[in-house]
Amino acid sequence: MKTKFTMHTGLRTIGGVVCSVQYGKDRVIFEMGSAYSPVTDVYDGTVLPRSKAWVRDAIRTENIPPIHGLYRKQDLDGFMDLVPAEESDLNTAVFITHLHLDHMAGVGMIAPQIPVYMHKNAVTIERALEATGEGVPTVEREYLPLEEGSPISVGKITLLPVLTSRRSYKQFAFFITTPDGTIHWTGDFSMHGEDADLAIKEMEFLKSQDVDVMLCDTTAFMDNVLLQMFDTTDPAKILPSREIPPGMLDSKDVDERLFAILKEQKGLCVFNYYQREMDEVMKFIEWTEKVNRVCVFEPDCAYIVYKFFQIKPNIFIPDSERYPEDPALQADWFKELLTNATVVTREEIYDNPAGYLLQNSYRHILELFDLPAENGAYLHSEGIPIGAFDPAYENMLRIINRTDFKYITFFCKNYFGHGYPPQVKYFVDEVDPKILIPCHGFNPERLLPKNGVQLLPIEGETYILDDGKLILEKDYE
Numbered sequence: 001m002k003t004k005f006t007m008h009t010g011l012r013t014i015g016g017v018v019c020s021v022q023y024g025k026d027r028v029i030f031e032m033g034s035a036y037s038p039v040t041d042v043y044d045g046t047v048l049p050r051s052k053a054w055v056r057d058a059i060r061t062e063n064i065p066p067i068h069g070l071y072r073k074q075d076l077d078g079f080m081d082l083v084p085a086e087e088s089d090l091n092t093a094v095f096i097t098h099l100h101l102d103h104m105a106g107v108g109m110i111a112p113q114i115p116v117y118m119h120k121n122a123v124t125i126e127r128a129l130e131a132t133g134e135g136v137p138t139v140e141r142e143y144l145p146l147e148e149g150s151p152i153s154v155g156k157i158t159l160l161p162v163l164t165s166r167r168s169y170k171q172f173a174f175f176i177t178t179p180d181g182t183i184h185w186t187g188d189f190s191m192h193g194e195d196a197d198l199a200i201k202e203m204e205f206l207k208s209q210d211v212d213v214m215l216c217d218t219t220a221f222m223d224n225v226l227l228q229m230f231d232t233t234d235p236a237k238i239l240p241s242r243e244i245p246p247g248m249l250d251s252k253d254v255d256e257r258l259f260a261i262l263k264e265q266k267g268l269c270v271f272n273y274y275q276r277e278m279d280e281v282m283k284f285i286e287w288t289e290k291v292n293r294v295c296v297f298e299p300d301c302a303y304i305v306y307k308f309f310q311i312k313p314n315i316f317i318p319d320s321e322r323y324p325e326d327p328a329l330q331a332d333w334f335k336e337l338l339t340n341a342t343v344v345t346r347e348e349i350y351d352n353p354a355g356y357l358l359q360n361s362y363r364h365i366l367e368l369f370d371l372p373a374e375n376g377a378y379l380h381s382e383g384i385p386i387g388a389f390d391p392a393y394e395n396m397l398r399i400i401n402r403t404d405f406k407y408i409t410f411f412c413k414n415y416f417g418h419g420y421p422p423q424v425k426y427f428v429d430e431v432d433p434k435i436l437i438p439c440h441g442f443n444p445e446r447l448l449p450k451n452g453v454q455l456l457p458i459e460g461e462t463y464i465l466d467d468g469k470l471i472l473e474k475d476y477e
């Protein structure tokens with residue numbers, strides 16, 4: 001009996017890393033996300049998901065991989081001859097590093113009897129999103145808690161969650177031990193920002209272990225990031241360094257710049273953000289206090305803020321069927337929010353535009369037409385549609401341009417959220433695994449190992465872990 005390893009997806013995409021580690025009948029699957037690609041997403045806003053075939057459709061459209069023993073029989077209905085979870089003799093558990101969709105969008109499609117582990121903060125946010133209809137599509141399942149430093153065993157496989165971010169929903173790397181060796185997955189990797197010390201801690205821990213296989217995030221190895229730093233994409237130019245590369249920024253530098261922009265505004269400020277990011281919420285709330293404004297949220301986001309921080313948020317109610325005035329027509333979550341929030345009216349905002357920082361999501365962007373635009377600014381801050389790669393982005397700009405709001409992007413050209421390539425290289429060189437699997441990026445091949453070998457696995461193929469090597473099962477005697 002030998003350990004089997006399969007990388008199902010996520011080698012050359014940003015996110016969507018899904019891997020299996022199996023020993024005998026026991027199996028660990030890490031992550032169940034979908035690479036974020038609005039350009040190729042079949043659900044363009046008009047096409048509706050089907051109600052019975054939704055899981056099969058997700059496999060067909062490559063949003064989740066075809067994996068035996070993972071999905072419900074009723075959802076598969078014989079599709080691709082996949083063995084349903086009910087008929088599988090495998091003992092499977094699934095583990096999620098953090099709440100970004102590229103790491104967990106497909107989690108709700110897993111059969112409910114298969115345990116899924118996720119940190120409790122992430123579950124709180126996901127449950128609030130589900131209540132407002134913004135959660136991942138789900139069979140309505142339970143989640144088991146993932147705790148820093150508390151290993152979880154699945155038969156003879158053990159998974160140790162290693163904390164990589166203390167922020168809102170927490171983030172983890174996974175260190176997996178089987179009778180044949182060790183496999184480490186960095187999850188989203190960063191060595192800058194306020195959690196940089198945790199990356200160093202992770203590195204020191206790995207140096208104290210014998211790491212056979214390391215899967216590493218290579219998001220920042222894409223053309224535009226490398227060209228900005230080195231004028232070349234030649235991987236030989238990526239020299240290991242613990243420092244932030246010259247000319248590039250740390251998150252605190254970015255925050256200072258953005259706060260300075262907010263401070264100089266003289267009218268109403270409208271902003272967007274990624275609603276799974278509770279740190280962003282706290283940042284905006286703290287900033288508004290410093291500039292004597294009031295931070296106001298749309299009901300959907302306010303509900304998550306209320307559930308996560310247990311605070312009474314200020315809300316502005318857009319003109320929408322989602323938020324009926326008649327209590328008989330209001331959704332439960334909306335009712336609950338109304339009794340736990342302070343409503344800020346349009347009139348109050350008109351009376352003192354400079355007194356507010358107002359959150360607005362893309363679907364309610366037409367609200368800009370009836371808000372005070374004089375000296376007003378629209379701060380685009382990581383909300384969807386994020387950038388020009390999303391067809392909706394042009395439309396967002398078109399609408400803003402029909403108003404007098406000034407468009408200000410909070411996107412900083414010389415800041416990148418994932419680890420800068422020299423820092424990733426430093427981390428990899430220090431750990432020096434026997435096998436390096438660069439992934440979670442458009443150009444994984446640019447991350448080179450120090451002494452070990454680089455493996456770009458064939459997705460969906462099974463490899464055998466034997467004596468520090470990964471050998472294709474079909475070539476293994």
Ligand SMILES: [Zn+2]
Pocket residue numbers: 014015100102103187188440
């Ligand atoms: Zn990711």
